[in-house]
Amino acid sequence: MCREIPGDMQGSGGGVSMRILLIMDPGIPVPPILYGGHERLVSLFAEEYQKLGHEVTLLAGPESHCSGKTVTFGTNDLGRSKQVRFKEARFVWKYLRKNRDNFDLIHNFGRLVYLLPILNSPVKKIMTYGRPVATGGIKIVNSLPNRNLIFTACSDNCVATGNIKGHWETVYNAIDFSQYTLNYKVGTAAPLMFLGRLDRIKGAHTAIDAAKATNNQLVIAGNVSHTEEDQAYFKTVIEPQIDGTQIKYVGPLNDAEKNMQLGQAQALLFPIEWDEPFGMVMIEAMACGTPVIAFRRGSVPEVVENGITGFIVDDAAGLQQKIAEIDTIDRFLCRKTAMERFNAEVIAHNYLQLFNK
Template identity: 60%
Template sequence: MKILLIMDPGIPVPPLTYGGHERLVYMFAEEFTKLGHQVSLLAGPNSVVTGKVHAFGSNNLKRSKWQKTKELLFVWKFLSVNKKNFDLVHNFGRLAYLIPILNISVGKIMTYGRPVSKNGIRIITSMPYKNLIFTACSDYCVGTGNVAGLWKTVYNAIDFSKYQLQEKVNIDAPLMFLGRLDKVKGVHHAINIAIKSGSTLFIGGNIPDTQDNLEYYEKMLKPFFDGKQIIYLGALNDHEKNKYLGMSKALLFPIDWNEPFGMVMLEAMACGTPVIAFNKGSVKEIISNGENGFIVHNEEEMLNILPKIATINRALCRATVEKKYDIKIVANDYLAIFKDDK
């Protein structure tokens, strides 16, 4: 089968550090190739996969509206010229990319990793269309956009072979926070938990570049970075994430928003590291209390549950998610959706 994967420019595929969807697209491209399919990728400059890459646009997350318009026109031209060259177009980018092939027979999967614009779904499904399936990375995320069309939940994935299980850590091992240092990610909650519990806290993630979040970082996070108890590690690559997650007794995920999925939870569990998370968004779909972590509602509950982390079997923690979220499983889930719709 000939498969075209589409990803917005802005961050190359695969990303060097931050870039959740770009990482997913790379893994799917490689897994589809291993399964014997011919894979092409339409993505930003410097993208690399085993299949054929068609680069377009600019790797700049702050690029102008005019630049994004030019990118849209490029994709429209590409799809118009090559619409008969693919059996499946799997789009992780803008929904509008699909307009030139909306009403032709080629299979189309539109995948979302964040809350969905209902207006966009209504507009697209008001047009004539064929063989279009919408997917999102959690039941929660599907629920944000399921106003028209055919929807399926297909969870995000990681390559478990890239993560090393650490079956034992010391009782005084560090806690960890991993993610963007934005206010909605709740880094300040993690710092409070570490200080109140007397624990060391590793923090890995990008420093914000938006004005409100940069101010949050400067006032509410940076003053606590002492290099001894609260240790900021910077933006981590895959090797570093594997190292520090494996050293930690728990990942803290104290989100202040409805996270559509949260791949860092899987990355932690793949190392055997359980997750303690606030009950928002997709958290209850991923965490099984007492098996791979705990779901709580506030800082007090998070602090009180810390002693129970030692009761979790770290090998079982990994096993509970590997059988559901490994890239081999999820890639076949997507192919099954396409085949079922034929």
């Protein structure tokens, strides 16, 4: 069940070197090939901690790797059974009992239950959430003896879903801006873009309506989940409107394709119908200089700087109005502003400073 892969343990950077363990659930490898938001973040921070001179160990699913040491466990299957998940938790418990004194910081992006054996040990622990928090586990953990445990979530909005007990901090998500190319200028005929999982709550149908109402081309990219409800939404609402000319669907994108498609777009449309905890695609677009027009839900007011990196709107009419004003956004300033807030180096530093507060 476990495979250990040696890696280059030499890093660079100033300060005291720490031994850091990053934990992620199996199901999707770290880094992911296509879909996998948290898996992408774990990979990013593993590499960034290593660059800063720390010794990094990654504990994650099969086919995972990083520049430090990687220990793999479990099964890459998002539909795996509760029995398999329990076996995975037992593996992590055994690993932590044996190795907890070998680390200065344990940064867990996986299940909270993984931390049970070390809750009251002196090692510093960060439990990071990227989706709405189930508070039952938080109550249980905080009813037990614990120390040196900080909970983080990717926005104030997300923190508010779990901040019932314990020490909570907001630490935003990040990307590596060096992997995205700034496109200083696009033409008036450049397409709009929708990028995200094609569920109704992500709002692809609203993006299509806006493109048609403003006579713009729209490129839709993203995966269709396998649930019956989402399949029906795509087949009955989205697919009939894809004509290959004004409304194009290009499927899931790898990193190179994402960089190309986002960079050549006038704007990214983000008309969400739920309280999105963060929305990585927004800063991926900004990294290309592409402004975001988004509904005022969830983390959007924290991520989008109105009039600088895009526009925040309240409804479909507002979305259409701001499409007409998108050329007032300076694409260079859009990227620069977002990079100052969300680049991986900035956010990694924010995590490592938590225990100095």
